[in-house]
Amino acid sequence: MCFISFFLIIKILSENLMVDLDYNKTFSCPKCGEIGNIYLVKVAGSKVIVKQRCPVHGGRAFKVPLKDKDKYIHLIQNAVFRCYKCGQEAEQSYMRETAPWTLVKTSCPTHGAITTQKIWGSIYNEISNKGDVTQQSAQPQPSQIETMPVEDNKFCPNCGAELVDEGRFCGECGSKLN
Numbered sequence: 001m002c003f004i005s006f007f008l009i010i011k012i013l014s015e016n017l018m019v020d021l022d023y024n025k026t027f028s029c030p031k032c033g034e035i036g037n038i039y040l041v042k043v044a045g046s047k048v049i050v051k052q053r054c055p056v057h058g059g060r061a062f063k064v065p066l067k068d069k070d071k072y073i074h075l076i077q078n079a080v081f082r083c084y085k086c087g088q089e090a091e092q093s094y095m096r097e098t099a100p101w102t103l104v105k106t107s108c109p110t111h112g113a114i115t116t117q118k119i120w121g122s123i124y125n126e127i128s129n130k131g132d133v134t135q136q137s138a139q140p141q142p143s144q145i146e147t148m149p150v151e152d153n154k155f156c157p158n159c160g161a162e163l164v165d166e167g168r169f170c171g172e173c174g175s176k177l178n
Contacts, residue, residue: 023072026064027079029054037084038076039117041124048123052079055087069126077127083108084115095128097121 028035032054040051047063054060064072083090083106090106093114097103102124104117119127169176 023064023068023075026062027052027072027075029057030060031057034087035075035079035082036087037082037090037115037117038079039084039115041076041080041117041119043120043122048120050076053084055083055085069123073123073126076123080104080117080119080127081106083110083113085113086110090115095124 027050029052034054034056036052036054038050038052040049042049043066044063046066048066048069049061049063051059051061081090081092082088086108088108088110090108090113092104092106094105095102100121102119102121104119104124105114106117107114163170163177165171167177
């Protein structure tokens with residue numbers, strides 16, 4: 001009983017110590033320190049799941065606490081609007097909301113690489129409205145962004161995977177579709 005209590009106390013202490021985590025380091029490639037392109041942001045309970053791709057070392061996934069979102073939301077904004085090949089700032093060309101996701105397409109002005117990111121809708125709303133507040137260059141305003149037609153593609157409401165046929169279940173996560 002004492003053994004279990006000891007590990008419970010250690011777990012609680014470690015969770016409380018994570019509040020002062022350096023998120024600049026968390027959102028940088030652990031091998032080279034570059035901030036790559038974030039291509040997926042998903043809220044899952046009390047955590048935010050982030051999938052990021054370094055132009056040199058490839059992709060990785062990590063989780064950060066949702067309660068600390070204000071400490072790292074600017075890092076998400078900075079990395080979502082980047083080219084996955086070179087890491088340069090990319091221009092947003094398309095945006096489509098398919099609850100709970102916002103699908104964003106960006107293109108690199110240097111070599112034209114087009115990236116599609118799946119960003120949780122509430123997170124996208126925050127990062128697309130922070131252009132006035134942060135030191136980042138201004139992102140296109142919603143009136144300047146071409147919205148993708150809804151009937152072109154369908155996406156799973158649970159995982160955001162593109163649905164290729166008219167099945168009753170998602171081929172990616174198995175969720176029942178309407």
